Amino acid sequence: MELRVLRYFVEAAREESMTKAAGKLHVTQPTLSKQIKELEEELGQKLFVRGNYQIHLTTEGEILYQRALDILEMVDLTASEFASMNAFNGGDVYLGCAESDGITLVAKAVKQLQAEYEHLRFHFFSGNAETVCERLDKGLLDFAVVVQNVDLSKYACMDLPVSDRWGLILRKDSPMAARTVIPVEKLIGLPLIVSRQGATSEMPKWLQKNYDRLQIVVTYNLMFNAAILAREGIGYVLGFDKLVPTGADSMLCFRPIAPAMIYPMRLIWRKEQRLSKAAELFLKTLERICKEEMSG
Numbered sequence: 001m002e003l004r005v006l007r008y009f010v011e012a013a014r015e016e017s018m019t020k021a022a023g024k025l026h027v028t029q030p031t032l033s034k035q036i037k038e039l040e041e042e043l044g045q046k047l048f049v050r051g052n053y054q055i056h057l058t059t060e061g062e063i064l065y066q067r068a069l070d071i072l073e074m075v076d077l078t079a080s081e082f083a084s085m086n087a088f089n090g091g092d093v094y095l096g097c098a099e100s101d102g103i104t105l106v107a108k109a110v111k112q113l114q115a116e117y118e119h120l121r122f123h124f125f126s127g128n129a130e131t132v133c134e135r136l137d138k139g140l141l142d143f144a145v146v147v148q149n150v151d152l153s154k155y156a157c158m159d160l161p162v163s164d165r166w167g168l169i170l171r172k173d174s175p176m177a178a179r180t181v182i183p184v185e186k187l188i189g190l191p192l193i194v195s196r197q198g199a200t201s202e203m204p205k206w207l208q209k210n211y212d213r214l215q216i217v218v219t220y221n222l223m224f225n226a227a228i229l230a231r232e233g234i235g236y237v238l239g240f241d242k243l244v245p246t247g248a249d250s251m252l253c254f255r256p257i258a259p260a261m262i263y264p265m266r267l268i269w270r271k272e273q274r275l276s277k278a279a280e281l282f283l284k285t286l287e288r289i290c291k292e293e294m295s296g
Contacts, residue, residue: 001042003075006068008035009047013065016054073140090119091278096132096144097124099223101242102162102265105293106145109286120278128195136270142279147240147263155268158287161294166261169230169237169244172253176236181258191217191235193226206261207238227252 012021012032022029040047047061057065080092097103110122125135132144136155147164168187170176176186184206196219207214217235220226226237227244231251240263241254267286269275275283 001039003072005035005039006072008032009039010065010068010072012036012048012055013057013061016056018055070138070140074138077140090117090121091276092121092123093143093276093278093282094123094141095125096135096141097126098128098132098145098147098265099126099243100145100147100162100164100240100265102147102160102164103145105160105162105289106286108289109282112289113281113285117278117281120281122282133268136268139270139273142273142275143267143269143282145265145267147265149263150266150268152268154271156271158267158283158290160265160267161290162265163262164240164265165256166238166263167241167254167256169227169239169246169252169254171230171233171251173251174236176255177253179255182255184257184259184261187238187257188213189215191215193218193220193229193235193237195219195226195239196221 008021008025008027011025012018015021015024018033018036019029022032025032036047043060043064045060045064046058047064048055049058077092077094095106097106113120114122125132125141127135129144129146129148129150132141132146133150135141136144145160168176168182168190176182176190187207188210192214194214194216218226218229220229220237223237223239223243226239229235230237241256244250244252246252246254267283269279269283
């Protein structure tokens with residue numbers, strides 16, 4: 001299986017047309033069709049359902065498409081690392097991040113490094129602990145910033161001097177807004193808007209145990225959209241503080257849950273991973289910034 005043919009296959013899947021894909025790849029349509037047919041014969045599986053005007057992936061094709069994306073991303077990442085080894089003046093750092101105000105520390109490290117290295121680039125992938133750790137395990141990320149407890153047995157770890165507190169984002173005219181904190185038992189019966197990614201596995205233990213008793217009216221994967229739903233009175237967003245505006249000009253406010261449910265923030269990376277020069281620089285810079293933060 002050649003990388004060139006995998007790139008052909010991915011482009012054909014994206015365009016859903018051999019003709020359009022061939023144009024983007026600068027090859028003839030018969031050449032592209034022949035390469036895809038040979039790939040199907042090599043794998044012993046039909047990858048596309050061909051219609052008069054469009055092609056669509058089969059179930060087997062969808063599996064190969066996801067694998068091909070990971071393979072090609074890893075190849076491009078490796079090529080980029082080796083290209084920067086001779087005379088370092090930049091490179092690429094790949095970060096998986098949870099939604100958290102604590103990413104401010106990461107942003108400070110990025111800003112300092114880009115001021116010194118013009119060609120240093122950072123690539124952020126947002127997701128919950130499960131999705132970013134999966135990409136980290138595959139070697140598609142250099143680091144992951146997590147705010148949930150993860151199994152650290154296979155990771156190196158650096159604690160960051162920030163943490164996130166669970167609470168509700170709600171309208172200021174809501175009866176619950178009169179409280180300074182919201183007892184966790186009060187969540188039962190409230191129309192809740194919760195993260196689809198972390199609807200159960202990443203919730204604090206009390207919420208996991210009582211999940212079936214919660215009235216979840218909407219799930220989301222973008223906090224911005226969830227905040228709009230809360231603003232329109234659809235429900236109460238269960239999440240972390242400081243992710244959406246809740247100041248004087250906002251219709252929304254944040255109320256923490258009691259007893260306090262606080263998650264630490266950590267930077268993790270694979271123990272056996274040999275970091276690139278760019279990744280090493282980022283790690284050292286972030287470590288220095290964290291020490292400065294803790295010293296005041």
